[in-house]
Amino acid sequence: MERAGQGAEHRFGMSGAVTMDTTIEVTREHGIVTLTLNGAPTNRLLPATLEHLARIVAELERDDESHVVIITGAGTEFFSSGVLSPAIRAELPKESIVGMLRWGNRLFDHLEALPQIVIAALNGEARAGAAELSLACDIRLAAAHAKFSLPEAEWGGFPGGGAPVRLPAIVGRANALHIMCATPTLGAEEMKSMGLVQAVHPSAELLAEATLLARRIVANGPLAIRGAKRIVHARLNTGFHAARQLSDEMRTAVEYSKDVDEATAAHAQGRPPRFTGR
Incomplete structure (x- = not known):
C-alpha cells in the first residue's frame, strides 16, 4: 500500500461539489469537508477505502481553506466495520496482516495530526479498526442507536490501530482496559457517560448536528482553531511515539502467536477458541 501522502490524485471540487468514489463520498462547503464512507451496509474499511482516505488526508494537510472535517458512514447500520476479521485474516499471510496494520496506523496518525478539527459522526456501529479510526478524530458524536466495540481480544490479539495508545486519554485507564479486554459493545449513552462521545443525537438529526x-x-x-489544536496535540503527544512503537512491536508478535491462529481456526469451525497464551 502507498504511504499516506503519496499519490495524491484526488481533488476537491468547488463549494458544494461532490466527488464520488466506490469507497468515500467527499463534499465541501464553506470550510467544512464531509467524508462519507459509502460501502453500506457495513462500510467496511477495505484497502481501497484506506488508500482513498490516505489521498484525502494528504490533501487536507495542505488545505488552508478548510477548517473542519466530518467523517461519517452511509446508511444507518454501520459507521464502519474494520478491515480485519478472523475470516479475512485466514486468507492473508502474516506479513500482509502486519503490513496492513502498520500502514493503517500511520494513516490514523496522519489523520489525528491534521490541522483541521476532525469530527466523527457515528451513525451506526463502529467496530474494530473503524472504532480506532474514530479515536483518531478530535470530537465524536453518536446517533442514539450507535454502538462501539473493540473485539480483537476475542480473536486472540489486541487492537492494532492505536486504541491502546489513544483510548486511555479519552475515557481513562480503567475504562480503556475494560473496553479492550472485556470487549463489551457500548451503546450511545454508555459512550457519552465515559466521554467517548461528546453528544448523542437522534439518528435522523446526527449529520445536521x-x-x-x-x-x-x-x-x-x-x-x-488551528493554534488550539496544535498545542493540545503537542501536549498529548508526550510519550505517544514510544507507546505507538511498543504497540506496533507487540501487535506484530501477537499476530504470529498460536492464540491468533487458534482464534482464526475456531471462527472457521464455528466453536469457541481455546487460548493457551502462546
Whole structure:
C-alpha cells in the first residue's frame, strides 16, 4: 500500500461539489469537508477505502481553506466495520496482516495530526479498526442507536490501530482496559457517560448536528482553531511515539502467536477458541 501522502490524485471540487468514489463520498462547503464512507451496509474499511482516505488526508494537510472535517458512514447500520476479521485474516499471510496494520496506523496518525478539527459522526456501529479510526478524530458524536466495540481480544490479539495508545486519554485507564479486554459493545449513552462521545443525537438529526457544530467552529478565527489544536496535540503527544512503537512491536508478535491462529481456526469451525497464551 502507498504511504499516506503519496499519490495524491484526488481533488476537491468547488463549494458544494461532490466527488464520488466506490469507497468515500467527499463534499465541501464553506470550510467544512464531509467524508462519507459509502460501502453500506457495513462500510467496511477495505484497502481501497484506506488508500482513498490516505489521498484525502494528504490533501487536507495542505488545505488552508478548510477548517473542519466530518467523517461519517452511509446508511444507518454501520459507521464502519474494520478491515480485519478472523475470516479475512485466514486468507492473508502474516506479513500482509502486519503490513496492513502498520500502514493503517500511520494513516490514523496522519489523520489525528491534521490541522483541521476532525469530527466523527457515528451513525451506526463502529467496530474494530473503524472504532480506532474514530479515536483518531478530535470530537465524536453518536446517533442514539450507535454502538462501539473493540473485539480483537476475542480473536486472540489486541487492537492494532492505536486504541491502546489513544483510548486511555479519552475515557481513562480503567475504562480503556475494560473496553479492550472485556470487549463489551457500548451503546450511545454508555459512550457519552465515559466521554467517548461528546453528544448523542437522534439518528435522523446526527449529520445536521455535526454540521451545525462544524459551522460554529468555522465561524471562529482560523488561527485560533488551528493554534488550539496544535498545542493540545503537542501536549498529548508526550510519550505517544514510544507507546505507538511498543504497540506496533507487540501487535506484530501477537499476530504470529498460536492464540491468533487458534482464534482464526475456531471462527472457521464455528466453536469457541481455546487460548493457551502462546
